[in-house]
Amino acid sequence: MLSLSKLKYLKSLHLQKFRDEYQEFVVEGPKMVAELLKSDFKVTGIYALKTWDSGQRGIPVSIQNLTEIISPAELVRISNLKTPNEVLATAKIPERIIEESMYDDLVLMLSQISDPGNLGTIIRIADWFGLKNIICSPDSVEVFNPKVVQASMGSLFRVKVHYADLKEVLSGINSNIPVFGAYLEGRNIYREILPQKGIIIIGNESRGIDDLLETFVTKKLFIPSFSGGAESLNASVATAIICSEFRRNTN
Amino acid sequence: MLSLSKLKYLKSLHLQKFRDEYQEFVVEGPKMVAELLKSDFKVTGIYALKTWDSGQRGIPVSIQNLTEIISPAELVRISNLKTPNEVLATAKIPERIIEESMYDDLVLMLSQISDPGNLGTIIRIADWFGLKNIICSPDSVEVFNPKVVQASMGSLFRVKVHYADLKEVLSGINSNIPVFGAYLEGRNIYREILPQKGIIIIGNESRGIDDLLETFVTKKLFIPSFSGGAESLNASVATAIICSEFRRNTN
Numbered sequence: 021m022l023s024l025s026k027l028k029y030l031k032s033l034h035l036q037k038f039r040d041e042y043q044e045f046v047v048e049g050p051k052m053v054a055e056l057l058k059s060d061f062k063v064t065g066i067y068a069l070k071t072w073d074s075g076q077r078g079i080p081v082s083i084q085n086l087t088e089i090i091s092p093a094e095l096v097r098i099s100n101l102k103t104p105n106e107v108l109a110t111a112k113i114p115e116r117i118i119e120e121s122m123y124d125d126l127v128l129m130l131s132q133i134s135d136p137g138n139l140g141t142i143i144r145i146a147d148w149f150g151l152k153n154i155i156c157s158p159d160s161v162e163v164f165n166p167k168v169v170q171a172s173m174g175s176l177f178r179v180k181v182h183y184a185d186l187k188e189v190l191s192g193i194n195s196n197i198p199v200f201g202a203y204l205e206g207r208n209i210y211r212e213i214l215p216q217k218g219i220i221i222i223g224n225e226s227r228g229i230d231d232l233l234e235t236f237v238t239k240k241l242f243i244p245s246f247s248g249g250a251e252s253l254n255a256s257v258a259t260a261i262i263c264s265e266f267r268r269n270t271n
Numbered sequence: 272m273l274s275l276s277k278l279k280y281l282k283s284l285h286l287q288k289f290r291d292e293y294q295e296f297v298v299e300g301p302k303m304v305a306e307l308l309k310s311d312f313k314v315t316g317i318y319a320l321k322t323w324d325s326g327q328r329g330i331p332v333s334i335q336n337l338t339e340i341i342s343p344a345e346l347v348r349i350s351n352l353k354t355p356n357e358v359l360a361t362a363k364i365p366e367r368i369i370e371e372s373m374y375d376d377l378v379l380m381l382s383q384i385s386d387p388g389n390l391g392t393i394i395r396i397a398d399w400f401g402l403k404n405i406i407c408s409p410d411s412v413e414v415f416n417p418k419v420v421q422a423s424m425g426s427l428f429r430v431k432v433h434y435a436d437l438k439e440v441l442s443g444i445n446s447n448i449p450v451f452g453a454y455l456e457g458r459n460i461y462r463e464i465l466p467q468k469g470i471i472i473i474g475n476e477s478r479g480i481d482d483l484l485e486t487f488v489t490k491k492l493f494i495p496s497f498s499g500g501a502e503s504l505n506a507s508v509a510t511a512i513i514c515s516e517f518r519r520n521t522n
Contacts, residue, residue: 137388141505148504150497178500210519246401246518249429253399253511254392260508261515267497268461268516 022067022094030067030098033110036162043113045164049105050075055174057083062112069095072107100166113164116182118155118189123197124217126266128154129186131233132224133255136161140171141256142222147175149263155182155189155219157230190219190236199238201229202258206240214266222262225255273318273345281318281349284361287413294364296415300356301326306425308334313363320346323358351417364415367433369406369440374448375468377517379405380437382484383475384506387412391422392507393473398426400514406433406440408481441470441487450489452480453509457491465517473513476506 022030032038033046044064047056054075056063066087074083095104128146133139139161146154161168163181172179190199198218202209221237223229229237243253243261253261273281283289284297295315298307305326307314317338325334346355379397384390390412397405412419414432423430441450449469472488474480480488494504494512504512 141508144501144505145508147498147501148496173501173503175501178498243515245399246521247398247429250395250398250424250426252424254395254507256505257392257396257507257511260504260511264494264512264515265519270497 022088022090022098027094027097030065030108030110034100034166036165039113039162039164044110045113045169046100046166047109047111047169048099048101048107048166049170050107052170052174053107053109055177056109056111059177061114061177063109064112065110066107067095067098067109068107101170116180118153118182118184120194122153123193123219125153126151126217126263127219128259128263129189129219129221130154130156130160131186131221131230132157132227133160133222134224135255136165136167137171138225138254138256139163140168140173140176142259143168143172143179143181144175145256145260145263146179149267151179151263153180153182155184155186157186158183186221186230187232187236190233193219199236200241200262201233201237201239202243202262203229203234203237203240204242206242208244209241209262209265210244212239212241212265214269216266216270220262220266222255222259225252273339273341273349278345278348281316281359281361285351285417287416290364290413290415295361296364296420297351297417298360298362298420299350299352299358299417300421301358303421303425304358304360306428307360307362310428312365312428314360315363316361317358318346318349318360319358352421367431369404369433369435371445373404374444374470376404377402377468377514378470379510379514380440380470380472381405381407381411382437382472382481383408383478384411384473385475386506387416387418388422389476389505389507390414391419391424391427393510394419394423394430394432395426396507396511396514397430400518402430402514404431404433406435406437408437409434437472437481438483438487441484444470450487451492451513452484452488452490453494453513454480454485454488454491455493457493460492460494460513460516463490463492465520467517467521471513471517473506473510476503 033044039045047053067090068087070089098108128151169176201221221229284295290296298304314337318341319338321340349359379402420427452472472480472484
């Protein structure tokens with residue numbers, strides 16, 4: 021049975037304040053926890069129903085020792101999901117360091133992404149297209165928010181998400197690193213030859229890319245619309261089309 | 272002031288049962304209502320705060336006559352939004368007829384799409400890429416669900432969304448109409464020459480395309496992944512990449 025202090029602790033991790041304080045976050049459901057166990061994240065606790073199947077053959081002793089069997093009623097109390105799902109785990113928030121070598125590949129830069137579902141979906145898109153790093157502005161939604169964690173479908177464990185002042189990062193990079201951004205007056209993305217290195221800035225859905233960043237953009241791109249009606253694309257949809265265009269000739 | 276019967280009626284339209292019965296649906300917010308007023312949908316009522324700006328210069332008398340000024344407290348009572356936004360309108364659900372001529376252009380076919388946000392986003396993608404018709408399986412989420420309406424950002428007024436038994440539709444079409452579907456064993460979409468007519472089937476996110484439809488697919492396509500990790504793309508993200516690939520050479 022869960023102690024009252026453990027119960028309180030697990031519930032507190034639903035809030036950013038306590039995630040920041042304890043540097044831990046929550047992962048829920050057998051599929052996501054299986055992804056967590058395969059990752060290099062440090063697992064600190066597993067709270068599972070008797071019926072839980074870890075999805076790993078021969079679960080390591082280190083993990084077994086972390087596992088506490090709980091009742092369905094206890095799971096309901098600690099879960100953040102509408103339909104709690106067999107297992108909940110906690111893990112250490114990893115340290116992320118922005119390194120110059122990141123830019124030898126494509127890096128996504130997100131300016132003020134506020135919707136958790138959008139950020140989760142963008143992490144999944146980055147993973148699909150083999151982008152290993154995302155840099156978010158500090159005012160973006162926090163990546164260990166339970167909604168982001170669940171929407172990322174495990175891609176969170178493979179794509180490194182950093183937070184930094186984007187203007188500062190862009191000021192500090194080598195001037196030969198191309199910086200792309202989507203602008204209405206940009207060049208038709210379908211007709212450009214796109215490199216396999218550099219930074220792709222994705223703007224906030226309603227406000228676009230922060231004006232302060234525009235001066236750093238070396239190439240403005242545009243996804244043409246094929247109808248007179250729709251005014252914009254959802255941020256994650258735009259990210260998908262842009263990543264697909266950057267990668268399509270490499271496969 | 273709103274009569275009690277009107278208030279009850281407007282609230283009832285939040286439920287599919289009553290939308291089906293009265294053949295009306297609700298549109299909220301100044302931006303969406305402005306799109307509604309520009310469309311060929313038949314508006315049946317407008318409930319607006321004094322401060323509402325219709326977004327139209329010289330609002331037609333027919334629309335003026337439909338407008339009832341309400342109080343902020345009344346708007347809260349009839350609204351389906353967390354933050355009610357100045358105006359709520361009702362409109363007739365239009366009749367949709369599937370015609371053979373639709374297939375002279377690209378048509379999306381959605382097999383069991385259940386998430387309202389996904390359907391709304393897909394309608395917006397279709398609009399962006401100039402696809403005028405979507406056919407949903409009858410077990411898909413209803414298009415006049417308030418969450419779908421709001422997520423479509425007005426694209427709902429330009430893209431016709433039909434509901435039909437997909438197997439029946441596919442059985443009845445001319446055999447020279449190509450039918451595309453995304454399958455793991457499909458051909459790399461980035462290397463195919465894609466026509467500007469035909470049907471693109473999008474599957475349910477967790478189950479993929481209904482097995483009963485596979486026999487009708489004339490060309491299986493595949494969006495290659497560029498990493499070992501991510502197992503799948505969100506249904507709306509996959510739709511965006513597929514539509515982008517079909518249209519990219521025409522612009």
